[in-house]
Amino acid sequence: MKLQGDILFARNLMDESLEKYFKALELDPMNEYALSNIGVIYLKRFDFDNCLKFTSQALNIIEEF
Secondary structure (H helix, E strand, O other): OHHHHHHHHHOOOHHHHHHHHHHHHHHOOOOHHHHHHHHHHHHHOOOHHHHHHHHHHHHHHHHHO
């Protein structure tokens, strides 16, 4: 799911990639790559609250390693 999201993201299909990233999180809630990419999509949409939320979750997971 995450890889499919990446492909869609590269094609600038943000809604579709966001859907794949959320499905990736259903399968693996600790997927820091999906979380950070969701944060990037929200950043591109100027939705800074959600950007901060998802980026912070990704960073918290990375810090745990």
